[in-house]
Amino acid sequence: MRGSFRPWRLIGLALLAWLLWRVDWPALGRALAGARWELVVAAALLNLPLLLLKALRWRSVLRLQGIDLPVGPSLAYYLASLYWAFLTPGRVGELARVAYLRGNHQVPAALALAGVVADRLLDLYALLWAAAVGLAWGVYPAWRAPAGVAVAGLVLAPALLALAAHRRPAAGAVPRQEGVRWPRLRARLGELGRGLTVLWQPGLWRALLLTAASYLVFFTQAWLLTAALGLGLRWGEVAPVVAVTNMAAYLPVSVSGLGTREGCLWLMLSPLGVGLAQVLALSLTMVLVFYLVSGVLGAAAWWRHPVPLRWLRQGGEPAEGESACSPEHD
Numbered sequence: 122m123r124g125s126f127r128p129w130r131l132i133g134l135a136l137l138a139w140l141l142w143r144v145d146w147p148a149l150g151r152a153l154a155g156a157r158w159e160l161v162v163a164a165a166l167l168n169l170p171l172l173l174l175k176a177l178r179w180r181s182v183l184r185l186q187g188i189d190l191p192v193g194p195s196l197a198y199y200l201a202s203l204y205w206a207f208l209t210p211g212r213v214g215e216l217a218r219v220a221y222l223r224g225n226h227q228v229p230a231a232l233a234l235a236g237v238v239a240d241r242l243l244d245l246y247a248l249l250w251a252a253a254v255g256l257a258w259g260v261y262p263a264w265r266a267p268a269g270v271a272v273a274g275l276v277l278a279p280a281l282l283a284l285a286a287h288r289r290p291a292a293g294a295v296p297r298q299e300g301v302r303w304p305r306l307r308a309r310l311g312e313l314g315r316g317l318t319v320l321w322q323p324g325l326w327r328a329l330l331l332t333a334a335s336y337l338v339f340f341t342q343a344w345l346l347t348a349a350l351g352l353g354l355r356w357g358e359v360a361p362v363v364a365v366t367n368m369a370a371y372l373p374v375s376v377s378g379l380g381t382r383e384g385c386l387w388l389m390l391s392p393l394g395v396g397l398a399q400v401l402a403l404s405l406t407m408v409l410v411f412y413l414v415s416g417v418l419g420a421a422a423w424w425r426h427p428v429p430l431r432w433l434r435q436g437g438e439p440a441e442g443e444s445a446c447s448p449e450h451d
Contacts, residue, residue, distance in 0.1 A: 133375020136384045140401065148398035152350060153405065160349035164342040165410045171338045172415065175199060178331035179218070179240045185320050185328070186236055188228055197422050198222075204419025207412055215241070220428045239320055243332045248364040250275055251336065255361025260393065339363075346406045352395055362389045382407070 176192075176199035183190050190198075198221040205214025215237055222233035253275060256268035320328075340360040347354045354362075369385040370378025387400045395403075 133380030137380035140383050144397050144401055149401055152399050152402035157349045160345045161406055161410065164345040165414045167338055167342045168414050171335055172200065174331050174335035178328050178335065181328040181331060182239050183236050185322060185324050186232060197426050200419045200422035201426060204416055204423045207416050217428060224428060243328060247332050247336045248368050251364035252361045255357060259361055260358060342410060346403060346410065350399060350402055352399060365389060
Protein backbone atom coordinates (compact mmCIF):
# COMPACT_ATOMS: atom_id res chain seq x y z
CA MET A 122 0.00 0.00 0.00
CA ARG A 123 2.80 2.45 -0.82
CA GLY A 124 2.00 5.86 -2.17
CA SER A 125 3.97 5.48 -5.43
CA PHE A 126 1.98 5.90 -8.64
CA ARG A 127 1.41 2.78 -10.70
CA PRO A 128 -0.01 3.57 -14.17
CA TRP A 129 -1.53 0.12 -14.68
CA ARG A 130 -4.10 0.99 -12.02
CA LEU A 131 -5.66 3.32 -14.61
CA ILE A 132 -6.42 0.47 -17.03
CA GLY A 133 -9.80 -0.26 -15.47
CA LEU A 134 -10.79 3.39 -15.37
CA ALA A 135 -9.77 3.83 -19.01
CA LEU A 136 -11.89 0.82 -19.99
CA LEU A 137 -14.84 2.20 -18.03
CA ALA A 138 -14.46 5.59 -19.76
CA TRP A 139 -14.48 3.87 -23.17
CA LEU A 140 -17.65 1.93 -22.33
CA LEU A 141 -19.37 5.08 -21.04
CA TRP A 142 -18.42 6.83 -24.27
CA ARG A 143 -20.05 4.05 -26.33
CA VAL A 144 -23.23 3.57 -24.32
CA ASP A 145 -26.66 4.81 -25.39
CA TRP A 146 -27.41 7.07 -22.43
CA PRO A 147 -31.20 7.31 -23.01
CA ALA A 148 -31.35 3.50 -23.16
CA LEU A 149 -29.37 3.30 -19.91
CA GLY A 150 -31.83 5.70 -18.28
CA ARG A 151 -34.79 3.64 -19.49
CA ALA A 152 -33.21 0.43 -18.15
CA LEU A 153 -32.79 1.95 -14.69
CA ALA A 154 -36.20 3.63 -14.70
CA GLY A 155 -37.92 0.36 -15.57
CA ALA A 156 -36.09 -1.71 -12.95
CA ARG A 157 -38.02 -3.57 -10.27
CA TRP A 158 -36.40 -1.91 -7.28
CA GLU A 159 -38.07 -4.21 -4.78
CA LEU A 160 -35.83 -6.98 -6.14
CA VAL A 161 -32.79 -4.72 -5.77
CA VAL A 162 -33.75 -4.11 -2.14
CA ALA A 163 -34.17 -7.87 -1.61
CA ALA A 164 -30.68 -8.44 -3.03
CA ALA A 165 -29.27 -5.74 -0.73
CA LEU A 166 -30.88 -7.32 2.34
CA LEU A 167 -29.17 -10.61 1.50
CA ASN A 168 -25.87 -8.88 2.29
CA LEU A 169 -26.58 -9.53 5.95
CA PRO A 170 -26.46 -13.36 5.76
CA LEU A 171 -23.72 -13.17 3.11
CA LEU A 172 -21.34 -11.14 5.27
CA LEU A 173 -22.10 -13.19 8.35
CA LEU A 174 -21.36 -16.44 6.51
CA LYS A 175 -18.05 -15.06 5.23
CA ALA A 176 -17.03 -13.80 8.66
CA LEU A 177 -17.88 -17.21 10.16
CA ARG A 178 -15.86 -18.88 7.39
CA TRP A 179 -12.80 -16.76 8.27
CA ARG A 180 -13.33 -17.58 11.96
CA SER A 181 -13.44 -21.28 11.05
CA VAL A 182 -10.12 -20.92 9.20
CA LEU A 183 -8.57 -19.21 12.22
CA ARG A 184 -9.76 -21.98 14.54
CA LEU A 185 -7.93 -24.50 12.37
CA GLN A 186 -4.80 -22.43 13.03
CA GLY A 187 -5.41 -22.55 16.77
CA ILE A 188 -6.76 -18.97 16.96
CA ASP A 189 -10.06 -18.85 18.83
CA LEU A 190 -11.67 -15.55 17.87
CA PRO A 191 -15.23 -14.85 19.15
CA VAL A 192 -18.01 -14.22 16.63
CA GLY A 193 -18.37 -10.50 17.47
CA PRO A 194 -14.75 -9.53 16.76
CA SER A 195 -14.70 -11.83 13.71
CA LEU A 196 -17.61 -9.97 12.15
CA ALA A 197 -16.30 -6.53 13.15
CA TYR A 198 -12.81 -7.20 11.78
CA TYR A 199 -14.16 -8.74 8.58
CA LEU A 200 -16.49 -5.80 7.88
CA ALA A 201 -13.80 -3.22 8.62
CA SER A 202 -11.29 -4.93 6.33
CA LEU A 203 -13.96 -5.16 3.61
CA TYR A 204 -14.30 -1.38 3.68
CA TRP A 205 -10.61 -0.91 2.91
CA ALA A 206 -10.60 -3.80 0.44
CA PHE A 207 -13.13 -1.90 -1.68
CA LEU A 208 -10.87 1.18 -1.72
CA THR A 209 -7.60 -0.51 -2.67
CA PRO A 210 -6.33 -2.17 -5.88
CA GLY A 211 -6.43 -5.95 -5.70
CA ARG A 212 -8.29 -5.68 -2.37
CA VAL A 213 -5.01 -5.40 -0.45
CA GLY A 214 -6.92 -3.48 2.22
CA GLU A 215 -7.87 -6.87 3.64
CA LEU A 216 -4.53 -6.66 5.46
CA ALA A 217 -6.54 -4.77 8.07
CA ARG A 218 -7.51 -8.19 9.42
CA VAL A 219 -3.84 -8.96 9.95
CA ALA A 220 -3.46 -5.69 11.84
CA TYR A 221 -6.44 -6.47 14.09
CA LEU A 222 -5.16 -9.92 14.97
CA ARG A 223 -1.60 -8.71 15.45
CA GLY A 224 -2.49 -5.68 17.52
CA ASN A 225 -5.39 -6.99 19.61
CA HIS A 226 -4.63 -10.67 20.00
CA GLN A 227 -0.83 -10.88 19.62
CA VAL A 228 -1.12 -13.27 16.67
CA PRO A 229 2.13 -13.35 14.66
CA ALA A 230 1.72 -11.32 11.47
CA ALA A 231 2.68 -14.18 9.15
CA LEU A 232 0.19 -16.54 10.84
CA ALA A 233 -2.57 -13.92 10.61
CA LEU A 234 -1.67 -13.34 6.97
CA ALA A 235 -1.93 -17.09 6.33
CA GLY A 236 -5.53 -16.97 7.58
CA VAL A 237 -6.37 -14.11 5.21
CA VAL A 238 -4.63 -15.86 2.31
CA ALA A 239 -6.50 -19.10 3.03
CA ASP A 240 -9.78 -17.16 3.21
CA ARG A 241 -9.08 -15.64 -0.22
CA LEU A 242 -8.07 -19.04 -1.66
CA LEU A 243 -11.42 -20.51 -0.57
CA ASP A 244 -13.16 -17.67 -2.39
CA LEU A 245 -11.05 -18.24 -5.49
CA TYR A 246 -11.72 -21.99 -5.40
CA ALA A 247 -15.49 -21.42 -5.18
CA LEU A 248 -15.42 -18.90 -8.02
CA LEU A 249 -13.36 -21.24 -10.20
CA TRP A 250 -15.85 -24.06 -9.57
CA ALA A 251 -18.83 -21.85 -10.43
CA ALA A 252 -17.14 -20.54 -13.57
CA ALA A 253 -15.85 -23.92 -14.77
CA VAL A 254 -19.04 -25.90 -14.14
CA GLY A 255 -21.27 -23.15 -15.52
CA LEU A 256 -19.21 -22.73 -18.68
CA ALA A 257 -18.79 -26.49 -19.22
CA TRP A 258 -22.56 -27.02 -19.27
CA GLY A 259 -23.68 -23.53 -20.19
CA VAL A 260 -24.51 -21.53 -23.27
CA TYR A 261 -20.96 -20.78 -24.47
CA PRO A 262 -20.10 -23.67 -26.81
CA ALA A 263 -16.56 -22.43 -27.51
CA TRP A 264 -15.70 -22.55 -23.82
CA ARG A 265 -17.05 -26.00 -22.98
CA ALA A 266 -13.89 -28.00 -23.69
CA PRO A 267 -11.44 -25.82 -21.69
CA ALA A 268 -14.02 -25.48 -18.93
CA GLY A 269 -14.30 -29.28 -18.73
CA VAL A 270 -10.52 -29.52 -18.35
CA ALA A 271 -10.72 -26.89 -15.61
CA VAL A 272 -13.34 -28.95 -13.75
CA ALA A 273 -11.02 -31.96 -13.82
CA GLY A 274 -8.19 -29.81 -12.51
CA LEU A 275 -10.34 -28.49 -9.68
CA VAL A 276 -11.19 -32.06 -8.66
CA LEU A 277 -7.51 -33.03 -8.53
CA ALA A 278 -6.20 -29.79 -6.99
CA PRO A 279 -7.13 -30.52 -3.34
CA ALA A 280 -5.42 -33.93 -3.42
CA LEU A 281 -2.27 -32.44 -4.95
CA LEU A 282 -2.21 -29.57 -2.46
CA ALA A 283 -2.75 -31.93 0.46
CA LEU A 284 0.20 -34.04 -0.74
CA ALA A 285 2.37 -30.95 -1.05
CA ALA A 286 1.28 -29.65 2.36
CA HIS A 287 2.43 -32.81 4.15
CA ARG A 288 5.85 -32.83 2.56
CA ARG A 289 8.61 -31.22 4.58
CA PRO A 290 10.40 -28.39 2.73
CA ALA A 291 13.90 -29.29 1.71
CA ALA A 292 16.67 -27.83 3.84
CA GLY A 293 18.05 -24.67 2.35
CA ALA A 294 15.05 -24.10 0.08
CA VAL A 295 15.42 -20.40 0.85
CA PRO A 296 19.11 -19.53 0.50
CA ARG A 297 20.83 -18.31 3.65
CA GLN A 298 22.16 -14.81 3.21
CA GLU A 299 24.24 -12.60 5.44
CA GLY A 300 22.51 -9.60 7.00
CA VAL A 301 19.26 -8.93 8.81
CA ARG A 302 16.56 -9.10 6.16
CA TRP A 303 17.02 -12.67 4.86
CA PRO A 304 16.73 -14.46 8.23
CA ARG A 305 13.59 -12.46 8.98
CA LEU A 306 12.19 -13.30 5.55
CA ARG A 307 12.94 -16.99 6.10
CA ALA A 308 11.13 -16.91 9.43
CA ARG A 309 8.11 -15.14 7.97
CA LEU A 310 7.83 -17.51 5.01
CA GLY A 311 8.15 -20.50 7.30
CA GLU A 312 5.42 -19.21 9.59
CA LEU A 313 3.17 -18.40 6.63
CA GLY A 314 3.71 -21.90 5.25
CA ARG A 315 2.93 -23.54 8.59
CA GLY A 316 -0.19 -21.41 8.92
CA LEU A 317 -1.43 -22.69 5.56
CA THR A 318 -0.31 -26.29 6.05
CA VAL A 319 -2.19 -26.68 9.32
CA LEU A 320 -5.47 -26.08 7.46
CA TRP A 321 -5.29 -29.55 5.90
CA GLN A 322 -7.27 -31.36 8.57
CA PRO A 323 -10.82 -32.78 8.83
CA GLY A 324 -12.22 -29.53 10.26
CA LEU A 325 -11.69 -27.84 6.90
CA TRP A 326 -15.10 -29.12 5.78
CA ARG A 327 -16.78 -26.42 7.91
CA ALA A 328 -15.00 -23.67 6.02
CA LEU A 329 -15.87 -25.34 2.70
CA LEU A 330 -19.56 -25.60 3.62
CA LEU A 331 -19.65 -21.97 4.73
CA THR A 332 -17.96 -20.99 1.46
CA ALA A 333 -20.56 -22.89 -0.58
CA ALA A 334 -23.43 -21.36 1.41
CA SER A 335 -22.06 -17.83 1.03
CA TYR A 336 -21.75 -18.18 -2.75
CA LEU A 337 -25.25 -19.59 -3.09
CA VAL A 338 -26.42 -16.35 -1.45
CA PHE A 339 -24.07 -14.24 -3.58
CA PHE A 340 -25.16 -15.73 -6.89
CA THR A 341 -28.81 -15.43 -5.84
CA GLN A 342 -28.24 -11.73 -5.21
CA ALA A 343 -26.76 -11.32 -8.68
CA TRP A 344 -29.66 -13.25 -10.25
CA LEU A 345 -32.16 -10.99 -8.45
CA LEU A 346 -30.43 -7.97 -9.99
CA THR A 347 -30.70 -9.43 -13.49
CA ALA A 348 -34.37 -10.20 -12.83
CA ALA A 349 -34.91 -6.63 -11.60
CA LEU A 350 -33.64 -5.35 -14.95
CA GLY A 351 -35.64 -7.91 -16.95
CA LEU A 352 -32.63 -9.55 -18.57
CA GLY A 353 -34.32 -12.95 -18.66
CA LEU A 354 -31.29 -14.94 -17.50
CA ARG A 355 -31.46 -18.18 -15.54
CA TRP A 356 -29.67 -18.64 -12.23
CA GLY A 357 -27.33 -21.16 -13.86
CA GLU A 358 -26.38 -18.59 -16.51
CA VAL A 359 -25.82 -15.79 -14.04
CA ALA A 360 -23.56 -17.75 -11.67
CA PRO A 361 -20.63 -18.39 -14.11
CA VAL A 362 -20.85 -14.88 -15.54
CA VAL A 363 -20.65 -13.29 -12.11
CA ALA A 364 -17.92 -15.74 -11.03
CA VAL A 365 -15.67 -14.76 -13.95
CA THR A 366 -16.51 -11.08 -13.45
CA ASN A 367 -15.68 -11.27 -9.75
CA MET A 368 -12.29 -12.85 -10.46
CA ALA A 369 -11.55 -10.11 -13.01
CA ALA A 370 -12.40 -7.48 -10.39
CA TYR A 371 -9.56 -8.83 -8.21
CA LEU A 372 -6.95 -7.79 -10.79
CA PRO A 373 -4.91 -4.87 -9.37
CA VAL A 374 -5.55 -2.65 -12.42
CA SER A 375 -8.38 -0.63 -10.93
CA VAL A 376 -10.12 0.22 -7.66
CA SER A 377 -13.21 -1.74 -6.60
CA GLY A 378 -13.18 -3.47 -10.00
CA LEU A 379 -14.23 -0.31 -11.87
CA GLY A 380 -13.90 -0.96 -15.59
CA THR A 381 -12.75 -4.58 -15.34
CA ARG A 382 -16.16 -5.58 -13.98
CA GLU A 383 -18.07 -3.73 -16.70
CA GLY A 384 -15.81 -4.95 -19.48
CA CYS A 385 -16.09 -8.57 -18.35
CA LEU A 386 -19.87 -8.33 -18.01
CA TRP A 387 -20.16 -6.92 -21.51
CA LEU A 388 -17.86 -9.58 -22.95
CA MET A 389 -19.89 -12.41 -21.42
CA LEU A 390 -23.42 -11.04 -21.66
CA SER A 391 -23.39 -9.60 -25.17
CA PRO A 392 -23.47 -13.12 -26.75
CA LEU A 393 -26.65 -13.70 -24.72
CA GLY A 394 -28.32 -10.69 -26.30
CA VAL A 395 -27.75 -8.22 -23.47
CA GLY A 396 -26.93 -4.72 -24.71
CA LEU A 397 -24.31 -2.37 -23.35
CA ALA A 398 -26.92 -0.13 -21.71
CA GLN A 399 -28.34 -3.12 -19.83
CA VAL A 400 -24.84 -4.25 -18.87
CA LEU A 401 -24.01 -0.87 -17.36
CA ALA A 402 -27.38 -0.76 -15.60
CA LEU A 403 -26.58 -4.17 -14.10
CA SER A 404 -23.14 -2.95 -13.08
CA LEU A 405 -24.62 0.09 -11.35
CA THR A 406 -27.01 -2.07 -9.33
CA MET A 407 -24.13 -4.40 -8.45
CA VAL A 408 -22.08 -1.45 -7.20
CA LEU A 409 -25.07 -0.31 -5.16
CA VAL A 410 -25.75 -3.71 -3.59
CA PHE A 411 -22.29 -5.27 -3.26
CA TYR A 412 -20.11 -2.22 -2.73
CA LEU A 413 -22.14 0.71 -1.43
CA VAL A 414 -24.31 -1.22 1.06
CA SER A 415 -21.45 -3.47 2.20
CA GLY A 416 -19.09 -0.49 2.22
CA VAL A 417 -21.38 1.47 4.54
CA LEU A 418 -21.49 -1.47 6.94
CA GLY A 419 -17.72 -1.81 6.71
CA ALA A 420 -17.16 1.91 7.26
CA ALA A 421 -19.31 1.77 10.39
CA ALA A 422 -17.24 -1.16 11.69
CA TRP A 423 -14.00 0.68 10.88
CA TRP A 424 -15.22 3.85 12.61
CA ARG A 425 -16.13 1.81 15.69
CA HIS A 426 -12.89 -0.22 15.75
CA PRO A 427 -10.17 1.58 13.74
CA VAL A 428 -6.54 0.64 13.39
CA PRO A 429 -3.77 3.12 12.41
CA LEU A 430 -3.40 3.26 8.63
CA ARG A 431 0.38 2.97 8.94
CA TRP A 432 -0.19 -0.63 10.10
CA LEU A 433 -1.62 -1.42 6.67
CA ARG A 434 1.45 0.11 4.99
CA GLN A 435 3.58 -2.07 7.24
CA GLY A 436 1.73 -5.24 6.17
CA GLY A 437 -0.47 -5.35 9.26
CA GLU A 438 2.43 -5.03 11.70
CA PRO A 439 1.92 -2.61 14.62
CA ALA A 440 4.82 -1.19 16.56
CA GLU A 441 5.89 -2.86 19.77
CA GLY A 442 3.33 -2.28 22.52
CA GLU A 443 0.62 -0.83 20.24
CA SER A 444 -2.90 -2.21 20.09
CA ALA A 445 -6.05 -1.39 18.14
CA CYS A 446 -9.50 -0.73 19.52
CA SER A 447 -10.80 -4.20 20.24
CA PRO A 448 -14.53 -4.95 20.36
CA GLU A 449 -13.80 -7.41 23.13
CA HIS A 450 -12.75 -4.62 25.44
CA ASP A 451 -15.34 -1.94 24.73
